[in-house]
Amino acid sequence: MPTTFFSDFALIGENLDLKEKIYFQVSEEGLIKEISTQCPKSSDIIEFKDSLLIPGFINAHVHIGDSFAKDKGINLSLPEVVEPPDGLKHRLLKETEKETIIDGMKNGFKEMLSSGTTTFVDFREGGPEGILILKEALKDSLIRAFILGRTTPDFNTPHEILKMAHGIGLSSSNIYADNELEMIAIFCLEASKIISTHVSETEEEREIAFKKFKISDIERSIKLLNADLLVHAIYADDKDIDLISKHNTPIVICPRANGYFGVGFPPISAFLKHKILLCLGTDNVMANSPDLFREMEFLFKLFRGTNGINMLKTKDILSMVTINPAKALRLDHLTGSLAKGRYADFFILDLNSPNLIPMENVYDSIILRAKSENVIATYIKGRLAYERRYNS
Numbered sequence: 001m002p003t004t005f006f007s008d009f010a011l012i013g014e015n016l017d018l019k020e021k022i023y024f025q026v027s028e029e030g031l032i033k034e035i036s037t038q039c040p041k042s043s044d045i046i047e048f049k050d051s052l053l054i055p056g057f058i059n060a061h062v063h064i065g066d067s068f069a070k071d072k073g074i075n076l077s078l079p080e081v082v083e084p085p086d087g088l089k090h091r092l093l094k095e096t097e098k099e100t101i102i103d104g105m106k107n108g109f110k111e112m113l114s115s116g117t118t119t120f121v122d123f124r125e126g127g128p129e130g131i132l133i134l135k136e137a138l139k140d141s142l143i144r145a146f147i148l149g150r151t152t153p154d155f156n157t158p159h160e161i162l163k164m165a166h167g168i169g170l171s172s173s174n175i176y177a178d179n180e181l182e183m184i185a186i187f188c189l190e191a192s193k194i195i196s197t198h199v200s201e202t203e204e205e206r207e208i209a210f211k212k213f214k215i216s217d218i219e220r221s222i223k224l225l226n227a228d229l230l231v232h233a234i235y236a237d238d239k240d241i242d243l244i245s246k247h248n249t250p251i252v253i254c255p256r257a258n259g260y261f262g263v264g265f266p267p268i269s270a271f272l273k274h275k276i277l278l279c280l281g282t283d284n285v286m287a288n289s290p291d292l293f294r295e296m297e298f299l300f301k302l303f304r305g306t307n308g309i310n311m312l313k314t315k316d317i318l319s320m321v322t323i324n325p326a327k328a329l330r331l332d333h334l335t336g337s338l339a340k341g342r343y344a345d346f347f348i349l350d351l352n353s354p355n356l357i358p359m360e361n362v363y364d365s366i367i368l369r370a371k372s373e374n375v376i377a378t379y380i381k382g383r384l385a386y387e388r389r390y391n392s
């Protein structure tokens, strides 16, 4: 029996168009069968009055595994916290009980669902074992994890990782020889899986690449690794940006995490001028909450503060957590927007919230005013994944 959802307002299609009085008919498999202003016959109806139905957010870069270690490295440098194998994160992941890591992950899922995220892209440390831990944590949650596992430079694990995960996520291309990057690219191509890597998060990382390989880590990641998705690119220069643009390689920017670690901010206006597809991520949960409302507002104000007004619209930022990451992950036929044949992944925003009244422009309000407390419920494939309880 299909279920029908009704909302007074909804953001529909790839342009996130605002529509009024919309019915969504959802199949038992969780796909949107029909979007209409007419009420379909013979179907259960779940009604949301004074509400805005928004496509589920996609957080394009998370390390959910360190959720148990919130702010433990707040006064340490980025390499001291995240650099494998001896950074604080990696030491804590090795010495912490699996149950504690899993409890942390589950808290991360709840925080994401309560702030409208239905899919997250995880850079999972710990090889095959690390992926198994995440899968165990996911058993009780409907949230969709797009898992990018880590292979080691000794090159024992890529096939195993690719069987278990959606692709590969490298901490840095600098620790791999050219032929190793090329082999990872071939394995991923053969398996039709995604490759992502951190690039140019610090000036030091770039210097190492130039010293060891004579070209930037960005150039190696595009030309040798054939990366589908680059993360950070804070110190991308004009040559890198031209290359990224020519190869249509999407970039995940994580501005709040960059601020937390004090590593600078990426050249977002240059990315926009080159029409590079941008996605938003929240990065390590130990350093940054996985709440995309906070990320979107921060990005808008950071950008205005450094570039002036009128170059980056709030609706463009909303695309960075919906349409753009779905395209970057090759999931746009399934999620990232509300259209016939796609998953019924969405959340409901309470338009009666004092912080949202009066609403002048829906996109401005979502980016600048909305917060997780305004999310009434989150659905994944038409199933209730989160419901706000006001007394808890």
Ligand SMILES: [Zn+2]
Binding pocket: 061, 062, 063, 123, 198, 231, 283, 284
């Ligand atoms: Zn990261």
